[in-house]
Amino acid sequence: MSEKQVKRPGENGSDRIAPVKPVGKGPVKRLLINTARYSVLFFAWTTVSAWVWLHNRLRIPRWLGNDSREAAVRLWSIAWLTLVWVLLWGTVSWANIISGIVLAVAIGVLLPLPRVPVEGRIHPLTVLALVGRLVVDFFISSAQVAWVAVRPGKPPLGAVMRVRVAIKSDMVLTLAVDYLNLVPGTMVLEIDHRRRMLYVHVFDVRSDKKVRQFYKQVSFVERMFIKAFERDSEWHPSPYHGIDDEYHHVRPTDRAGAQGLGDGGSR
Known part of the structure; x- marks a missing residue:
């Protein structure tokens, strides 16, 4: 310059x-x-x-699993057991934390639970959107159930609805069922693992609009859980799955066609 x-x-x-x-x-x-x-x-x-x-x-210890995904699940279990141990004692101290870790590792090695297949990847942004929608649904459904409980008139008409979902993993299916159970007004009564069929008790189905809202909610939960954990491009079937192996061998196009036929017949 x-x-x-x-x-x-x-x-x-x-x-x-x-x-x-x-x-x-x-x-x-x-x-x-x-x-x-x-x-x-x-x-x-x-x-x-x-x-x-x-x-x-570095190599993952055998008791932690065969890959990083299973190891992450095992480490999460150790962290959760350690937290429960500290809460039981009621005091956060290094002694309680270290003893909790030792006890959690001993439980994982000496009393191992069945392997949990981890076959997809976690997308944090989608999970946050799912949690946010859960909070919104919780407050809206709570207000609706409270209003139905106090308003004058006939009691609501409840029913058990059958719906099929395209979620492949048992662990993700369990999370989706927990989501439906946390929202007031819906309660999953039975799960058909083979056909991926859910039998859900719905609090109020007095009109076609209520029924459509229920199916719309289940469709949103199914779509968001697949987007968060089971995208087809990142799906790797686990050899420990053992329940719906036939489902994994179906091509995505044929699976979508069968899903459409199943939804039309069940709904």
Whole structure:
């Protein structure tokens, strides 16, 4: 950047030309900015290098599972058991936390539960949207049930509705059933694992509009859980599934056609 020149009056009355330094970053400020940039690059490079090194050399213990997904489920179980142990004691201390971890690991090694197939990937943004919708449905359904309970007139007409869902994993199906059970006005009474059929008790089905609302809600839950956990591009059947193996061998196009026929017949 070239220096600008301005005229300034001299001592003898004549004008003299004096250079003016441009306004910009000083050497100290430039040094700090460059240092910050290099620090970010160094941190990113070190983090990626450490992750690659650990990924190539560390092996998941056999009792944690065969892949990172099952290991994540096992670690979550250990964290949950540790939390329950600390809550039982009522005091958060290092002794309770360490003893809880030891007890949780001992339970996982000595008294292992059946393997839980983890066959998809978690999408946090979709899960947050699902949780937000659950909160909204909870308050709306609670208000509707409370109004039906106090308003004058005949009691609501309840019924058991049958609906089929395209959720493949038993674990995700359990989460979807828990979602329906948490919303007031619906309660899952029975699950047909083979046909992926749910029998749901609905609090109020006095009109066709109420019935359509129920099927619309189930369709939303099914779509969001598949989007959050079971996208077809990320689906990897687990060898421990063992319940609906026939379902995995059906092509997505044939599965969609069978789903449409099943929904039309059941609804």
